[in-house]
Each structure stands twice: as C-alpha cells, then as structure tokens.
Amino acid sequence: MPTDVALLHNAKAGDEEFSAEKLVRLLRRGGYRAKYFPLKEALKNKAALKHGEFVVVAGGDGSIRKVANARGGVTQAIAELPLGTANNIARSLGIPVAPEQVIAGWEHAVRRKLDLGVARGPWGRKYFIEGVGLGLIGRAIAIIDDIDATSGRVFSTSEDQLHRDLCVMTALAMEMPATEVKLTIDDDKMTDDYLLLEVLNIARAGPGIELAQDADPGDGWLDLVSATTRERKDLTRSIEKCLAESRHGPILTSRKVRRLKLAVGKCELRLDDKVVLRSKDFGKWTKDRRARIEISIEPKAIEFVLPGAAKKEEK
Secondary structure, eight states: OOEEEEEEEOTTSSOSSSOHHHHHHHHHHTTEEEEEEEHHHHTTOHHHHHOBSSEEEEEOHHHHHHHHHHOTTOOOOEEEEEOSSSOHHHHHTTOOSOHHHHHHHGGGOEEEEEEEEEEEETTEEEEESSEEEEEHHHHHHHHHHHHHHHHOOOOSSHHHHHHHHHHHHHHHHHHOOOEEEEEEETTEEEEEEEEEEEEESSSEETTTEEOOTTOOTTSSOEEEEEEEGGGHHHHHHHHHHHHHHTOOOOOSOEEEESOEEEEEOSOOEEETTEEEEOGGGTTTTSBTTBEEEEEEEEEEEEEEEEOOOOOOOOO
C-alpha cells in the first residue's frame, strides 16, 4: 500500500523543472500517495500540515522556514525536497539535492529531532532554522533582491546565481561600513563594530558558505560567528577564496551560545533567507533608532525525515 503524504510545493523555488505533476509522479513511483497543496495555501490551512504520514516540503530554505512558523503545535514530521538555489538547510543536514535521490532514500528514512531558533524583534516572534544575521550577508540579500526585482534576468543554473551572489558579497566586503552592535551573552556585555554577525543553527548561510563547521542543529546550541572591522582583510580574503575556488568555507571562528541580546543601529537584518529589517525601517519600527533583538533556542522542537542509505544485503 502506498504511504499517504502531504505535498507542499513552492512553484517559485529554483527553476521550473519540477512541476506539480512531476513531483506527484515522482512520489507515486517511490511508493507515496501525495495530496498536493500550493505552499501559500497550505500555510493558511492547518489540515494540510497534518495530512498523511509526514509533510513533504518541495522548495528552498525559505519554504522550510515558513512551514516551521506556520505549524503552531502541529507535530507532523517534515521531509524536504530541496528545489531552492542555495539549499543551505538540506546541505547542512546531508540531504541530496536531487529529488529522485531523496525520495528513494526515504525507504530507509532516519527521523531526527532538530532545534529551532527563536528571534524576537520589531517583526514579532519568529522561528528560524538557518540563522539570524546582520552585516555582509543581510546587506547582500537586500541588494540582490532589489536587483532581481528590476532586472528580470533569469539565470540558467543555480550555480550561476550563487556565483553572482558571491561576487556581490566580495565587492561589499571590501568597502561596506560596519554596524555598531551592543551584544549581551549571559552577564557579558560588549560593543563593537561588525562587518558580519551571524547566529546560526546550521553550518551554512547565504550563497552556500559554510560559516560554522561545527554547527549541529540538534545539540541545543546556536553558533555565533562574527567579523569586526579589524578583520576586514581576513573576511575579504576568505570570500575571494570561496569565489575563486568554489570553496564555500568555513571562513570564521565560532562560539557556542544558547541565548543572547542585540541592540543594533541601522543595518539589514536577515532571518534565514529573508531580510526582516532594513535601514529605512529604523526610527519607524524602533525606538532611539536602535533595534533590540532577543535570540534563543527551542531544543528538539521539530522533526525531520531524512533519507537514509540503502541497507546492504547479507551474504
């Protein structure tokens, strides 16, 4: 008997190679009977998030974040079919990027409880799976979003798009002004000027860069990664190396934290792959032109269905 699953599909993720019909067909061949929901519709429909043995999310990192934030007590496990550009969540979890390979791996699936980060700020309370960050990556995302909104250029491959994103980051790293951040971890308070400050739940961020090599999204810790103005040369050199060698990190040292507070001046602040606060928002959403953000972690808050390796037959 086929296994019933809900298929939540972001048709805008990645290229258009995987239509609704193709995804349903691939799942059927793999032994799964899929009830199809467009992602936008499913986020408003809790029944879609509860249907079947588990929920298949076909999309990119942003799609996973949206499902995590919409669940509201729904305990159904999530199985990702990565269709995005960077696919940072899938790559950090060791999920193949080919949907056919992922579906085949579910025959020997491994269920894994993962942590969710929680970010409270002018936007309210939001979960994150990848990370929260300000400085270089957030600024690059904002610029790239603006370029994409006006240029209409369609990249033929995700590799070309990621290369473009790294080029933008390289140029920014050389000249971008720093952001003053007041950082509180436990009882320690510090103030510095940061070119990049990332609080990560997984290893990768931005255009596939491995920022925190030791990040484990199931260990109950977040990884704090940063670069101050004094480290501009090191940061720029590392990103240039990623660009020249297609080597995506790690590029900086990291520190384990469970909870921290930030008070930041004008900047672009990202939550996973979405910029949730831009420079122009300061003074409109914030008091005294500073944004105050609290970041914490909910251990083992979400369950993923991960593809496993086929078991070898005994001789």
